[in-house]
Amino acid sequence: MNLIRIVIAEDDQQIAEIQKRFLERIEGFELVGIAHSLEDAEDLVDVMQPELLLLDIHFPTGTGLDLLRKLRARNSSVDVILVTAAKEVDSLREALHGGVFDYILKPLVFERLQETLDRYHQHLGKFQAMQTLGQRDVDTILPYSTTATSNDGLETRLPKGVDALTLEKVRSVFSTHSHALNAEEVGEYIGASRTTARRYLEFLVSNNELSAEVSYGSVGRPERKYKNI
Template identity: 40%
Template sequence: MIPVRVLIIEDDVRISKVHAKFLLEVENFELVGVANSIKDGKEMAEILSPDLILLDLFFPEGNGMDLLYELRQEHSAVDVILITAARDIENLNNALKGGVFDYIIKPVFMDRFRGSLQKYENYLKKRNKVKTVDQEFVDGIFRDKALSSYEEEKRTLPKGIDPITLKDVLRAFEKAPSGGMSAADIGDLAGLARTTARKYCEYLLAIGELQIKLEYGTIGRPERKYISKKNNQ
């Protein structure tokens, strides 16, 4: 197999050297360049035409996600593995929408790094060995990628918070009235028990996605109403 040509775009020179060293230890991968800024990364991507970019997210002059979207808008065929310290669900979702092949959270360990590249190599072998596909072949490709995405998303969340359930809760808030909803209301919309819905709402409250409003009735404790900050802007 022809070596996979890889460009590293990482602002921290020390980390880029570590990733370059990791890359040299993986068979069938060739380092074609290292860029330490978004500007240099874009220019090198255009000149070198790599097969794969290992892309950081945070740069002093901007966000690596902007470069990812720019590459997609220009219909670049390069694949991207995002390597970042970002652990929030929003960046992960944006990365998935941008079509990244994998999402690795810093600090990067050799086993995880090697596993990602080997998975990418296997993907290329599957993709390149056929000219036409059947449903079984397509399902195999997407199943592998979906499992990888789910596993990576799960790693970014605290114990007990499932990414699929979290998305169901977020979708429920898209239907929320301006006055907010109780945990029971969210549970009904998302198909969850009230206690489960409340756990997810409290998590979203803790990370700043929701705000709380106490609604006082005639008797008893006030009811907690959860309001989406996005829907309330």
């Protein structure tokens, strides 16, 4: 997959710089512009045609939600992740109506941004892998799908941040590896970060599909490893 192009729209220059440095640490993404005003953000999206826009809500001349409405009204294909201090429920509701991919509250934490961008990368990969569309495909893409089939054939309700497709990838890792693996190793197998892999591993532990043990390395640092029960 080609690099995913991103524009940052943030009026606070220091916060925008933090976001820029965070993005530089995450593979698979290319920052193509930073806007400190809504007007500049609109122009950058029009000219650069990025796949993704990291958008704040509060600007001196309006709100990011105003820009979101404009983009949707003109059928812009850019996906939007809101990164904002706005904690009003109405703002979240309007953002969801505008079809945002995620809503991240400030202060921005690197692991939270990385987790979201990992999910977005997987989201695009699902579309590229599809030839035709079936209901199971829809259920793995839509963010409101909350069930998946466990190994015993029963439907299991999935928590937020755990999608069925990635869960099956993690299960497949342990179907071909009998020895214990840590989160970093599993992340490499499924093409995700250690943080993302750990979230799925802990879910499988809670679902009694995997067991976890603490291993001490040569320097005495404890490490959780996972294996089939």
